[in-house]
Structures are given as structure tokens and as C-alpha cells.
Amino acid sequence: MAFISFMALTNETIKERLKAKFGDELSHFEEPYGLLTFEAPKDLNLKVMQFLFDDQELRFQFLTDLTAVHYPNQPGRELAVVYHLHNLVDNIRIRFKVFTAIAQPDVFTASQLYSSANWMERETFDFFGVNFVGHPNLKRILNVDEMIYFPMRKEFPLEDQTRIDKDDAMFGRGGSLPETMGAPSTHSGPIGQAAPLNSQDPGGATSQSQAPGAAPEGR
Amino acid sequence: MARPVRFNIHPIQADVKDNISLTNMPEGYTGEGFFATNLNSVVGLARKNSLWPLPFATSCCGIEFMATMASHYDLARFGAERLGFSPRQCDLLMVMGTIAKKMGPILKQVYLQMAEPRWVMAVGACASSGGIFDTYSVLQGIDQVIPVDVYVPGCPPRPEAILDGFMRIQDLVGQESLRRRTGEQYKDLMQSYGIQ
Numbered sequence A: 001m002a003f004i005s006f007m008a009l010t011n012e013t014i015k016e017r018l019k020a021k022f023g024d025e026l027s028h029f030e031e032p033y034g035l036l037t038f039e040a041p042k043d044l045n046l047k048v049m050q051f052l053f054d055d056q057e058l059r060f061q062f063l064t065d066l067t068a069v070h071y072p073n074q075p076g077r078e079l080a081v082v083y084h085l086h087n088l089v090d091n092i093r094i095r096f097k098v099f100t101a102i103a104q105p106d107v108f109t110a111s112q113l114y115s116s117a118n119w120m121e122r123e124t125f126d127f128f129g130v131n132f133v134g135h136p137n138l139k140r141i142l143n144v145d146e147m148i149y150f151p152m153r154k155e156f157p158l159e160d161q162t163r164i165d166k167d168d169a170m171f172g173r174g175g176s177l178p179e180t181m182g183a184p185s186t187h188s189g190p191i192g193q194a195a196p197l198n199s200q201d202p203g204g205a206t207s208q209s210q211a212p213g214a215a216p217e218g219r
Numbered sequence B: 001m002a003r004p005v006r007f008n009i010h011p012i013q014a015d016v017k018d019n020i021s022l023t024n025m026p027e028g029y030t031g032e033g034f035f036a037t038n039l040n041s042v043v044g045l046a047r048k049n050s051l052w053p054l055p056f057a058t059s060c061c062g063i064e065f066m067a068t069m070a071s072h073y074d075l076a077r078f079g080a081e082r083l084g085f086s087p088r089q090c091d092l093l094m095v096m097g098t099i100a101k102k103m104g105p106i107l108k109q110v111y112l113q114m115a116e117p118r119w120v121m122a123v124g125a126c127a128s129s130g131g132i133f134d135t136y137s138v139l140q141g142i143d144q145v146i147p148v149d150v151y152v153p154g155c156p157p158r159p160e161a162i163l164d165g166f167m168r169i170q171d172l173v174g175q176e177s178l179r180r181r182t183g184e185q186y187k188d189l190m191q192s193y194g195i196q
Helices: A011-025 A042-054 A117-128 B039-048 B060-069 B104-112 B125-129 B159-175 B184-192
Strands: A027-030 A036-040 A062-070 A079-087 A092-100 A106-108 A131-133 B029-031 B034-036 B053-057 B092-096 B119-123 B150-152
Touching: A011 A027, A011 A036, A011 A042, A011 A092, A036 A042, A042 A079, A042 A092, A042 A106, A062 A117, A092 A106, A117 A131, B039 B159, B053 B060, B053 B104, B060 B092, B060 B119, B060 B159, B092 B104, B119 B125, B119 B159, B125 B150, B150 B159
Parallel strands: A036 A092, A106 A131, B053 B092, B092 B119, B119 B150
Antiparallel strands: A027 A036, A062 A079, A079 A092, B029 B034
16 A cells, blocks of 8 residues: 555544455444444455554554354344454554354454464354364363353353252242242252262253243253 | 550450360260270360361452451361361361352362361352352352352351351261261262262
């Protein structure tokens, strides 16, 4: 690029440079709280990052964060992988998102470009199930290795499903536990007995029930 | 230009006669130069007043335990002067703090490395039942992986509560039968946890 600016780098400049390079493929430019945000198609995520990295004016050479968001109501675009990049020299931040379908959540790995993306992508895989193509060691990082579900997806209930001693009424959910578990007041829960946990609890991976106090599976 | 000292300028002389507590003798038959009692009580008495705890302090309850060990709420008064951080040398495993599901097998391993007789105290809500963290990552009570003798509720429990839990452990230790660990019921308990 022949055009070098002597003014401070602004969001406008970054936007123009990106549009000049990628044209219509980048979309949804917005600036919530002054942070330039845009969306890219998932095949271009590495190209966009490489461009932002190599360009002498843009110099976005620090990956601050790499995470995902689950939007269950957008078929075909359920998982958004969000990258936050930082230009340390000019102190400008930028965010871009790539959307992927939940049925085939493959995204190219950024770990060849940024070493910090290695663990951040493992965490994103651990919690959302995004498969980073080309990652050297894509396995769970924070959860137990045997876990078969992805906790941060919206269908996963917050509470541990093996609890059978939690009274719904006391937790503000109304009603009491269903008949199969007996009355809450007389039932001595796992604390009163020696209840072994020999295998890791799946926690309702497939059929997700919305009431957290529902019957545990696999016990 | 030193300020005058304001505190601790009237030290109280230590009154040894009032400040030493003696534990009671077990019941037995006394005579001239001998004392007959049963072995259980003597061994229990010795064990309970010299427990060596292993503080498995993970989070906030560990801070309360530090306060318990300090001079104000002294745990050493109860004989637990020597804390060991090696399970091979300790009697009492005090689990204080949130145990994650990933930590569960490690906690079980620590418990397995302890020699009999061993006792377990779950300090705090997280160790007893998962506490307020009913989520995918927290073990809902350490009794999912190891057998527990005393639970101390609280978030975190006050040092007095931890001391009360410790005293109940002492009661258990003092009254435990010497044959308990080799009996059928104990073996069944261990089997139910998958411990040989």
C-alpha cells in the first residue's frame, strides 16, 4: 500500500483499509463503545488476521482474546468466534467475529500466527465445541477430559444434574421434586449416604431438560 | 522522636496453674501402682489429643483455617500442633475449600495415601455439598469421592466452628473401636467408594 498516514490511526482509517483490501466480504461494521467491530466469513479469518498483522500501518500484533458466543436462534450461524486484536504501538483495539454453523463448527486455527491462540482455542473448544482446524493439540483444557458435552452452550443447564436433594421451592422455581424421587423432606440426599461417583457425570448431554431439578440420568 | 509505647505495657504474669488443662482419665480400676482400663480408651485418648492434620486447603475456607491455626484461635491447644502436608504422615484430612471435578481424583489419591486410622473432615459448604457452586465444574461434595467423618457447614465457617468440628473428630477418635477398620461394615464402606 502506498498510502502512509502521518495522523494517528483511527477507526475510520482501519475501516477504509479493510474495505480496500477485502471489499464486500467484511460486513456489520459498528463501533460499540468506540471499539471497531466487524464480521468476516469464516474462510477468511486467517487472511484478515494476517493482513492486520503484517500491515505496517495497522500493526495489530497482539491477540487479546479469542472466545465464542452461542446464538441458538440463528440457524446456520449459531457459534460466533470472536477475536480481539490490539495494536500496542498506537493503542487501538479491534474486534472481529466469524460465524459458523453448529453442525460443522470448523474454524481455521490462529495458533500459527499468534501463540496465545493455542490455549485460548483449547478453552473455546472445551466450552463451545468449536473445532479449530490445524490446531496442534486440540483437547480440553479446563474441564475434566472425559466430559462429553460443551458447558457454555445454551442448551446445557447450569446446575449439576446429579443432585436429587435440592428442593425446587426453596430455590425459587416453584413446585417440588417429582414423585420418582420421594418427598424432599424425608429423602436423605447423597450427603447422607456413601454415594460413589464412579464415572463422570454426563449431566444431560442429549436430552436437555429445562428444569434443573429434573431426574438425573445414568445413575 | 519516638512515640511512647501505648500497648502491652502492663504484661500479665502467666498463671500456670489456671492455664493448663488436663484431660480426664478414662474409667478404670485404680490401685496401688497400677491402673487397669481397656486399651480402646487409652489408645483413643492418646490419638485424639495428638492428631496430625493435613490441611487440604483449596480456597476461602483455607484462610479461615489459617486463622484457626494462628494464635488467637489456636488449634495447637487441641494437640494439632504439627501439621503435615504429606498424607503419609497424617491422621486427619481436613478438606477446606471448593473441590473441582478435575480435583476429585487427586483428592482421592491423597486419601488413599494416608495410613489407617484416618479421618476426614469436610470444612465449609463447598467441601460438604458443593456450596453455592452448583455447576458443571464443581464436585458436589467430597463425599462423592471419599468417606467423610465430620462436616463443618459455613461459608466460610468461623474458626470457632472449625474448632468445634475438630472437637467432634476428637470425640470420634476417642471412642473408636480398635477393630473398626478391619470389620465388615468398614470394608463395605470402602467398597462403595471403590477403595480396596
